[in-house]
Amino acid sequence: MAFVEIGFKGNPLTIHKAITHPHFGEKTVLVTDTWDYVDLWLRRSNQEKARFFWQQAHSFYDATRVLPKIASPLPAYYCFLNATKAMLIAKGVNFGDQHGVSGYTSPGRTSLSNEFVKFQAGGILAALCTHLGEPPNGSTHSLADLLYNLPYVHRAYDLTFESAKELFIPIASPRIVKSNKTHEAWFVAELQGKYAAQKTLAKLPKGYEQELGDPDKFMIRRKKRFNWIGSDRPASIGRYRSYHQTLRSQVHYICGSQRLWYIKRGGNIPALIPRSSLTLAFAAMHKLSELSRYTPDRLARHFECQHNWLLSEFIESAPDQFLDEISSEMTGREFMPPGRSSRK
Numbered sequence: 001m002a003f004v005e006i007g008f009k010g011n012p013l014t015i016h017k018a019i020t021h022p023h024f025g026e027k028t029v030l031v032t033d034t035w036d037y038v039d040l041w042l043r044r045s046n047q048e049k050a051r052f053f054w055q056q057a058h059s060f061y062d063a064t065r066v067l068p069k070i071a072s073p074l075p076a077y078y079c080f081l082n083a084t085k086a087m088l089i090a091k092g093v094n095f096g097d098q099h100g101v102s103g104y105t106s107p108g109r110t111s112l113s114n115e116f117v118k119f120q121a122g123g124i125l126a127a128l129c130t131h132l133g134e135p136p137n138g139s140t141h142s143l144a145d146l147l148y149n150l151p152y153v154h155r156a157y158d159l160t161f162e163s164a165k166e167l168f169i170p171i172a173s174p175r176i177v178k179s180n181k182t183h184e185a186w187f188v189a190e191l192q193g194k195y196a197a198q199k200t201l202a203k204l205p206k207g208y209e210q211e212l213g214d215p216d217k218f219m220i221r222r223k224k225r226f227n228w229i230g231s232d233r234p235a236s237i238g239r240y241r242s243y244h245q246t247l248r249s250q251v252h253y254i255c256g257s258q259r260l261w262y263i264k265r266g267g268n269i270p271a272l273i274p275r276s277s278l279t280l281a282f283a284a285m286h287k288l289s290e291l292s293r294y295t296p297d298r299l300a301r302h303f304e305c306q307h308n309w310l311l312s313e314f315i316e317s318a319p320d321q322f323l324d325e326i327s328s329e330m331t332g333r334e335f336m337p338p339g340r341s342s343r344k
Helices: 034-044 048-064 073-090 124-131 143-148 151-160 233-247 277-294 296-302 308-331
Strands: 003-005 101-105 115-119 140-142 168-179 184-190 208-211 219-222 251-254 260-264
Touching (some): 034 048, 048 073, 048 308, 073 277, 073 308, 115 143, 115 277, 124 277, 140 143, 143 277, 151 251, 151 308, 168 251, 184 233
Antiparallel strands (some): 101 115, 168 184, 208 219
C-alpha cells in the first residue's frame, strides 16, 4: 500500500460524531439513557443553567412519545430548542432570545413543497449554525428539501418521491491514513456493493477521487491533506480537528447500534442544502410545530397525502437522532446503546 493507517490512543484514527470539539480516541459511551448521562455530565461540570434547559428538553421529549403525530411536533420542537440552548450555554456560546427561524405556507394544494422555512440571521438557530461552521445567511427552503437532505429519512423520501436523485452514498471503514514517504495525511473510505463502481465517483462532492492505494478494495479519498507528525501528536491532532470539521460537513451518520456513515453527493442538484442534520432537523421540526399549533387541520391533511409515511418517519426518528447529535456536540463523546454489536 502507498499509505498506512494512523493509530491514536490504541485505535485507528477515524471520523467522529461531534463536529466542533470531538474527543478522538476516547472509548464510546455505552449508555441506556443518554439524557441521564448528559445530565450527570452537566452536574459534574457545574453547568446548572444548561442543566435546567436540558431537563426541560427531556420533559418535552417524553411528551412526544405519548402524543399523536398531529400534536407531537410541538413538544419535539421545544425539545430541540431547549437541548440546543443547553449545548450553547455549556459551550459558552452567546445567543439571542429569538428562535432564529420562521416559516410560511404558500397557497395551493397540501404539499411539502408549499411549506417554507427561513433561517434568520440572529437567534438560537443562527447561533447553532455559527457554532457548527455554517452561515446563518437567511436562506429559505421548502420542508420537502429539508427532509430530502436528512440521511435518516432519506430512504423514506426516495420511496415517496421516486424521481428524486439518491443523495447519500454509504461508506465503510472510514479512517485517516498517511503517506509512507511524507507527513501528508488524508481521509479514505471504502465503497461496497453496487456503489463500488466508477459511476459513483461522478456523484461524489468536489474534492474527492478514487484511492488506488489498496488494489483489493474500491476506495475513495479526500484530495485535501494535512500534516501528521507522529513525534508531535498534540499539534498533529490539532491540525486534524480543523480538517475534521470541514470533512464532517460532507460526511453524515445515522445513530443506532452500528456506525452508519454516508457521504453526501455533490453536483448541480437544486435541492441540495449544505447544512448539518442538526440545523436542518431544527428548522423542519419548527415548521411542523407551527402547523401543529396554528393550523392542525392542515397538518392532518398532510397525513392524508402520499408523503404521510415520510412525515411519520421524521417525527418518530428525529428526536432520537437530534439527541444523539447534540449530546456529542456538547460532551465531545460518542454514544451508542449497550450490546455486543456496539462494542469496539
